[in-house]
Amino acid sequence: xxxxxxxxxxxxxxxxxxxxxxxxxxxxxxxxxxxxxxxxxxxxxxxxxxxxxxxxxxxxxxxxxxxxxxxxxxxxxxxxxxxxxxxxxxxxxxxxxxxxxxxxxxxxxxxxxxxxxxxxxxxxxxxxxxxxxxxxxxxxxxxxxxxxxxxxxxxxxxxxxxxxxxxxxxxxxxxxxxxxxxxxxxxxxxxxxxxxxxxxxxxxxxxxxxxxxxxxxxxxxxxxxxx
Amino acid sequence: xxxxxxxxxxxxxxxxxxxxxxxxxxxxxxxxxxxxxxxxxxxxxxxxxxxxxxxxxxxxxxxxxxxxxxxxxxxxxxxxxxxxxxxxxxxxxxxxxxxxxxxxxxxxxxxxxxxxxxxxxxxxxxxxxxxxxxxxxxxxxxxxxxxxxxxxxxxxxxxxxxxxxxxxxxxxxxxxxxxxxxxxxxxxxxxxxxxxxxxxxxxxxxxxxxxxxxxxxxxxxxxxxxxxxxxxxxxxxxxxxxxxxxxxxxxxxxxxxxxxxxxxxxxxxxxxxxxxxxxxxxxxxxxxxxxxxxxxxxxxxxxxxxxxxxxxxxxxxxxxxxxxxxxxxxxxxxxxxxxxxxxxxxxxxxxxxxxxxxxxxxxxxxxxxxxxxxxxxxxxxxxxxxxxxxxxxxxxxxxxxx
Ligand SMILES: Nc1ncnc2c1ncn2[C@@H]1O[C@H](COP(=O)(O)OP(=O)(O)O)[C@@H](O)[C@H]1O
Ligand SMILES: [Mg+2]
Numbered sequence: 001x002x003x004x005x006x007x008x009x010x011x012x013x014x015x016x017x018x019x020x021x022x023x024x025x026x027x028x029x030x031x032x033x034x035x036x037x038x039x040x041x042x043x044x045x046x047x048x049x050x051x052x053x054x055x056x057x058x059x060x061x062x063x064x065x066x067x068x069x070x071x072x073x074x075x076x077x078x079x080x081x082x083x084x085x086x087x088x089x090x091x092x093x094x095x096x097x098x099x100x101x102x103x104x105x106x107x108x109x110x111x112x113x114x115x116x117x118x119x120x121x122x123x124x125x126x127x128x129x130x131x132x133x134x135x136x137x138x139x140x141x142x143x144x145x146x147x148x149x150x151x152x153x154x155x156x157x158x159x160x161x162x163x164x165x166x167x168x169x170x171x172x173x174x175x176x177x178x179x180x181x182x183x184x185x186x187x188x189x190x191x192x193x194x195x196x197x198x199x200x201x202x203x204x205x206x207x208x209x210x211x212x213x214x215x216x217x218x219x220x221x222x223x224x225x226x227x
Numbered sequence: 228x229x230x231x232x233x234x235x236x237x238x239x240x241x242x243x244x245x246x247x248x249x250x251x252x253x254x255x256x257x258x259x260x261x262x263x264x265x266x267x268x269x270x271x272x273x274x275x276x277x278x279x280x281x282x283x284x285x286x287x288x289x290x291x292x293x294x295x296x297x298x299x300x301x302x303x304x305x306x307x308x309x310x311x312x313x314x315x316x317x318x319x320x321x322x323x324x325x326x327x328x329x330x331x332x333x334x335x336x337x338x339x340x341x342x343x344x345x346x347x348x349x350x351x352x353x354x355x356x357x358x359x360x361x362x363x364x365x366x367x368x369x370x371x372x373x374x375x376x377x378x379x380x381x382x383x384x385x386x387x388x389x390x391x392x393x394x395x396x397x398x399x400x401x402x403x404x405x406x407x408x409x410x411x412x413x414x415x416x417x418x419x420x421x422x423x424x425x426x427x428x429x430x431x432x433x434x435x436x437x438x439x440x441x442x443x444x445x446x447x448x449x450x451x452x453x454x455x456x457x458x459x460x461x462x463x464x465x466x467x468x469x470x471x472x473x474x475x476x477x478x479x480x481x482x483x484x485x486x487x488x489x490x491x492x493x494x495x496x497x498x499x500x501x502x503x504x505x506x507x508x509x510x511x512x513x514x515x516x517x518x519x520x521x522x523x524x525x526x527x528x529x530x531x532x533x534x535x536x537x538x539x540x541x542x543x544x545x546x547x548x549x550x551x552x553x554x555x556x557x558x559x560x561x562x563x564x565x566x567x568x569x570x571x572x573x574x575x576x577x578x579x580x581x582x583x584x585x586x587x588x589x590x591x592x593x594x595x596x597x598x599x600x601x602x603x604x605x606x607x608x609x610x611x612x613x614x615x616x617x618x619x620x621x622x623x624x625x626x627x628x629x
Contacts, residue, residue: 054622055543075545082543093538093626096244106543109232154542 002028002051007060009216010048011187020046021057022216028195030161033188034044035204036197038213044197045166047213052085052164053077060194065161077120082111086155086192088165088184092147094139094154101135103124104153111158125153129183145176152183162193169203181206228548230555237556241563244528248560251524254573255564255602257515262598263572263590265510268579269503276495276588283565286459287361287488288466289471290321290452294484309395313483314378315437317476324472326457332377332437333451336444338408340433342394347392350432351407353440361453364429369401369416372436382440384412388420389430407433408443454485462487507594510603517564519607525557525613528619531559535627536617537625544616551612554607563604565599572598 009021020043036044044139049055050062053069062070069080094103101122108118124134129149139147148168155163165184169177181196181203188194198204205224212220241248278536292313293551318332334353340345356374359366375381384407386582391400391414400414413434421428456465466485473480486494521597529536536549 049623050543054626075547078540078545078548080545081541085543087541091628092542093534094537095238096533104540109236110228110539110542110544110548112228112232162606 001030001065002026004050004171005059005061005063007050007062009043009050009178010058017147019216021050024216024218026211026218028193030193031191033185033194033208034196034211035207035209036211036213037199037201037204038211038219041212043216044213046216047158048164048195048197050165052087053081063065077160082107082155083158085163086158086160086163088148088155088163088168090167090170090178092144092151092171094147094150096126096139098145099136100131100142100150101140103150104157106154107158118151121157123139125157127182131154142178144172145179146180148172148176148180149183152180152187156192158188160192162195165194165196166198167197169198169200228544228551233551233555234559235308236378236552240532240552240556241560244531247524247528251560251606252520252564253566254520255561255606256568258510258517258564259568259598260571260575260603261505261510261568262594262601263569263581264575265506266503266578266594267572267590268508268586269499270355270594270620272593273496273499273503273584274587275585276499277492286456286462288454288456288462288469288487289488289540290317290454290469291484291486292448292482294482312449312619313452315441315450315474318449318452319377320472320476321452321454321469322394324465324468326461326468326610327355327372328457329361330455331355331361331453332448333358334437334441334444334448335450336446338443339406340390341406341450342403342512346406347390348391349387351440351443351458352432352434352435353443354434355437356533358434358453361455364393365419367417367419371416372434373415375436377436377608378438379436379444380541381436382412382439383415383436384439385416385418385434386414386428386431387428387434388431390482391417406432407435410439411441413591423577444619450608483537503591503594507597511598514598516603517602518609519560521557522608522612524607525553525610527618528556529613530615532617533620533625533628536620537622537628540620541626549618549620550614553610553617555615557606557610558603561602562599564606565602568602569595569599 004026007021007024008019011018011020018069022049023123023217036047038044050057057070060070061068064080064084071075074082095106098106104125105118105122108121126135129152131149131153134142135144139150142150163184168180168184172180184194184196185206196203196207204210208224210220210222210224211218232254260532290313296442315332318330331354336351337348338351353370355377358364361373371385372381372383386394386406392399394405395403395487400417403414404411405414421430435443451604454465454469456462466487470481470483470485475481477483539549564569576588576590579586
């Protein structure tokens with residue numbers, strides 16, 4: 001369902017060019033669980049941003065669910081992000097002045113979903129992620145682990161088909177990191193495609209399929225049995 | 228995205244940055260308050276003048292030197308810019324016109340009035356005994372100028388209440404001699420204090436016989452002739468006869484303007500309305516200035532919230548969503564500021580009314596509505612650029628901002 005063909009991404013910095021991605025070819029089936037590893041600056045985030053339609057490749061072709069999404073207008077891409085893609089970030093990116101419940105509801109607000117349904121879905125999500133007691137708390141009143149749980153709840157509230165997590169455990173202690181990864185894996189178990197960028201081999205090795213990047217290239221693409 | 232959600236989101240954002248929000252609302256509030264207070268002042272002045280004129284008596288004719296082609300009254304005419312002079316003989320001739328009850332010729336100038344070591348520059352009004360009756364004025368002490376031949380330059384004078392206070396203080400003034408220019412006059416009366424007034428009060432003038440004033444100012448012309456008709460019905464016919472006789476006396480040329488109270492009133496009404504409008508326009512400019520502040524403050528907001536904008540984009544916000552959020556924010560803050568300004572303006576107007584009870588300083592409805600609408604429009608208009616800038620941010624770069 002995800003198909004990248006000969007993707008290149010070149011950044012121009014003054015006169016110099018940075019090849020963040022070089023000739024990436026990648027097919028991902030629905031429900032797969034991938035990890036992306038590689039040294040810093042190897043293009044992992046850039047790859048994730050292109051998969052998430054936050055960035056456009058310089059050249060190449062991206063098709064999502066059989067639809068060529070690389071040529072869509074920005075507004076159409078926004079709609080695809082809204083409806084099919086969930087992001088989880090290293091720094092959580094919660095809106096500081098909103099409560100946990102309000103942060104979780106944000107994507108539904110953008111999608112114009114009716115308040116009743118919004119409330120019901122948020123309530124369910126809070127329960128699923130063990131945040132019911134924290135519903136009215138603002139991010140600064142939450143622990144790192146709780147913040148990331150809010151962010152994961154937010155990423156899943158629109159029932160996306162793919163979740164993109166860029167170093168989701170990077171700002172968490174070991175226990176909270178484990179917990180966050182387990183939650184993401186739980187989602188994957190329900191059929192959501194999961195792509196996790198990580199530095200941590202222990203986390204990377206949990207994925208069924210591991211990508212290794214170096215200097216903008218995909219250098220390794222290994223499949224393992226679950227576990 | 229639903230508008231209520233945009234409003235709620237915006238409200239939270241506004242509350243999260245109190246300084247920025249306060250600044251923007253203050254700018255709008257000052258603009259709107261200025262519109263309200265200044266128009267209240269202008270409108271109050273207009274209503275005050277109209278009211279004051281109405282109390283002068285309704286069958287008054289005023290003869291002024293000079294004439295405009297259209298027959299209308301120009302501000303210049305009101306200020307007494309002269310084409311051909313009016314004389315005391317012209318005034319006395321009017322006494323023979325049918326329908327005229329009484330007349331009061333007026334000469335005006337500024338001179339130094341002194342008593343012992345104290346002296347003041349004041350308006351000296353030369354007139355006749357009939358002045359108080361024509362103008363419905365009351366005496367405070369003594370009596371007014373005596374009835375005598377207007378050509379006599381008598382040496383009595385009547386002081387305004389404030390002038391008396393300034394020159395004599397606690398001392399009795401009646402019977403004392405004061406110096407007016409190069410003449411000496413005996414104080415025979417003091418006018419009743421007229422309270423606060425906008426130019427019609429007699430508080431700070433000295434009244435002398437018309438011929439005396441002409442001697443002081445070395446002239447033989449008049450500034451005005453006040454003519455009281457025998458009745459309101461006789462007003463128009465009297466006006467025609469007054470014009471006829473003055474035309475005859477001025478070699479067949481009608482070079483004076485005779486206006487009725489109503490015409491004068493209408494003129495003042497028009498002038499002061501225009502003034503209110505002009506003042507409202509100036510105040511509206513302060514709203515445009517507020518708009519520029521709004522723009523800068525919103526640009527700062529875009530910078531402050533760059534990461535958040537990136538997040539919204541990642542969550543699926545289209546550029547239209549982002550623009551809507553910033554427009555709503557500008558609109559909400561402008562409206563809030565405008566309402567605050569309205570409250571401040573109404574408070575200011577109430578204070579004006581408290582300080583000057585005679586001044587009916589109420590802002591007209593049109594000014595209030597226009598003030599709020601302009602504030603709203605300015606806020607939205609000047610947030611176009613910041614909103615567009617926010618919507619055009621690159622999501623990846625925006626997300627990487629701290
Ligand atoms: N906006 C940008 N402008 C210029 N260079 C960039 C930009 N984003 C990323 N790069 C460069 O592209 C390369 C890949 O970056 P990135 O995908 O963030 O790497 P990773 O996530 O693997 O650490 C790096 O050399 C980085 O400096
Ligand atoms: Mg990275």
